Amino acid sequence: MIKKGLNKINFENIKILMTPRITLQTLLNIAAVILGAFLFSIGVNQFMIPGNLGDGGVSGLAIIILYAFDISPAISTLVLNGILLVIGFKFLSRRGMYYTIFAVIMMSIFLGITDSFVIQTDEIMLNVIFGGLFLGLGNGLVIRIGATTAGSAILGRIVNKYTDIKIANAILVFDLMVITIGLTVLTIEQVLLTVVAMYINVKVMDFMIEGMNPKKAITIVSQKPEVLGKLINSEIGRGVTMMNGKGFYSREENDILYVVINKSKLTRLKRLIKHYDENAFVVVNDVNSVLGNSIA
Known part of the structure; x- marks a missing residue:
């Protein structure tokens, strides 16, 4: 009887330990990832691409692939980010990686959904300013909870983990490398405008990550x-x-x-x-x- 009772208690304890706990903070983090992925997708589909602009990181490579081969960014970002997730898994925390995987999936979904949204504008600077703003808001929300939107954000977190370089600054370096590749499908003027949008992106993201604590x-x-x-x-x-x-x-x-x-x-x-x-x-x-x- 005693042995059976002990076995029952042990079994119940194991059952409790194995039961996943979903806290309010977890739900808020999930909501932040969803909102961040949506804002990021709006920045890409409604401002950067309509303005014939590029971007940095994986989204920048996806836009280059779109211009060159007419492949949807929703597909190319999922594939390219999947490769980087394999690399990032060795360097980032398991918790952050789970959120990042979720962010990558949501970002690809929203890139597909918002592809049909249309915002008409004849002023290229509106695309530059609001494109950078939405990208920064989306990236910042996701990175603030310890995840990333993958792409150069994963590389940025890896650099930040082993050096004193800010995540936003590390991302900017990687993004500029992608922009250089973008010269194959973009004009010099479009590249320069893209750099301005990326600068806005970095500043907004930096504020979201480090400047919201008053x-x-x-x-x-x-x-x-x-x-x-x-x-x-x-x-x-x-x-x-x-x-x-x-x-x-x-x-x-x-x-x-x-x-x-x-x-x-x-x-x-x-x-x-x-x-x-x-x-x-x-x-x-x-x-x-x-x-x-x-x-x-």
């Missing part, structure tokens, strides 16, 4: 650290970390305050510091991400 890290060197620390606690409502420091030239020891605040409170904090210590040395840094609660 946090600022403030380092304060003051002769009144106790006063400022209490005021930041009470007036700004943030915890403060106090660190020991020493001046290199004067050799005087000073307490250094470190606090992370919302960007909206930065001006208020600067006024507070200036009012109580005009000689305080203040450094403001951008923060890409913040985990946990305020530091006390």
Whole structure:
């Protein structure tokens, strides 16, 4: 009886462990991938291709193949991304790869669906600006959750993993290489306009990945650290970390305050510091991400 009971418990435990858990964050990530793939497809089908422009990465190669052999980007992107997924599987996290595979499939589906959508415009700069905007929004949404739209984005994440180069900058280098190949089917003018669209793409993507967190890290060197620390606690409502420091030239020891605040409170904090210590040395840094609660 006891043995049977233990076996039953073990079996139930294994069953629980094997049951997949779908959290709210997982659903939000899936929604971000779907929206990102859709926006990316809109950028390609409704702005880049109608403007006879190119693109970077796999989508750029797909557009070149379209111009040269009239093969749909929905098909060529799926094939080319499949090859890169095999390479990226060795370098990227398993979780990120699963999302990337899903993103590749959704992107190919949306490239096929949105192929029939028509946005008429006679102004090429509208294609350049909005093409770059939609590509950047789509790429940024997908990369922000730890996935990619494959293509040069996979190569960009690999470079970012082993170097200090930003993902967006690494992608730009790979994309420019594809644009060079595009000279076989595009004019110099079309290539230059494509470079402008790619620049917009990178800037929007960079903002989506790193600039959506409205946090600022403030380092304060003051002769009144106790006063400022209490005021930041009470007036700004943030915890403060106090660190020991020493001046290199004067050799005087000073307490250094470190606090992370919302960007909206930065001006208020600067006024507070200036009012109580005009000689305080203040450094403001951008923060890409913040985990946990305020530091006390």
